[in-house]
Amino acid sequence: MSHRHYDRTVRNHAVEMVRAVRSAVGPIVDLMVDMSAELTTYDIIQVGHALEEFDLMFLEEPVEPTNITALKIVSDKLNTTIAVGERVYTRYGFRPIMEAHAAGVLQPDIGNTGGLMETKKIAAMAEVYSMMIAPHLCAGPVASAVALHLDAAIPNFLIQELYPFRVPEHFALVDHPVEPQVRNGKVAVPLGPGYGVSLDRKRIEPYLYRHVGGKA
Numbered sequence: 001m002s003h004r005h006y007d008r009t010v011r012n013h014a015v016e017m018v019r020a021v022r023s024a025v026g027p028i029v030d031l032m033v034d035m036s037a038e039l040t041t042y043d044i045i046q047v048g049h050a051l052e053e054f055d056l057m058f059l060e061e062p063v064e065p066t067n068i069t070a071l072k073i074v075s076d077k078l079n080t081t082i083a084v085g086e087r088v089y090t091r092y093g094f095r096p097i098m099e100a101h102a103a104g105v106l107q108p109d110i111g112n113t114g115g116l117m118e119t120k121k122i123a124a125m126a127e128v129y130s131m132m133i134a135p136h137l138c139a140g141p142v143a144s145a146v147a148l149h150l151d152a153a154i155p156n157f158l159i160q161e162l163y164p165f166r167v168p169e170h171f172a173l174v175d176h177p178v179e180p181q182v183r184n185g186k187v188a189v190p191l192g193p194g195y196g197v198s199l200d201r202k203r204i205e206p207y208l209y210r211h212v213g214g215k216a
Contacts, residue, residue, distance in 0.1 A: 030057040057158075060084070062074045065086075083107055090113060094108065098131065116146055145196050164180060
């Protein structure tokens with residue numbers, strides 16, 4: 001079996017899955033497809049063209065995010081907006097993507113790209129390049145609350161990634177987790193002191209670091 005035949009078989013299966021989702025949710029719900037940089041430039045262009053009929057909000061991480069040339073090639077070939085950023089760090093990492101106009105949506109993660117203020121700087125830089133921000137998030141309920149405050153403070157915010165389907169113990173680490181409050185794809189920015197959530201001291205106590213006495 002040639003690579004091209006195998007590629008077409010797998011591609012058709014993937015396209016039919018997206019078609020089934022689009023058919024189930026209708027034309028109003030936004031769809032995004034995450035490729036996790038698993039395909040070659042050749043393959044992702046073929047897949048991307050096949051997915052264009054489903055009016056995706058964006059195609060996420062089509063190729064390795066540090067390969068700016070490949071990212072630009074894919075972006076130029078497809079009519080679907082490209083999103084990238086969960087594995088890009090600090091504003092210096094995002095800068096070449098912006099300068100090459102290799103994506104339309106950037107996805108910095110507050111937890112690994114340099115913190116809240118670094119992410120806000122990335123968003124400000126992206127605004128200059130007419131790029132939107134869809135912050136990546138795959139962490140705890142404190143990070144979720146912080147991300148929502150970032151979203152409310154930037155003019156080029158697009159959509160926020162959240163994980164409302166974790167086990168209850170995950171969300172019980174704070175007093176007012178935002179994820180269980182998601183309704184119809186929307187959630188309010190926490191209004192309490194600070195970022196709107198407080199750690200439950202009793203629940204985090206077993207995980208706190210304690211220095212054991214002794215000479216260094």
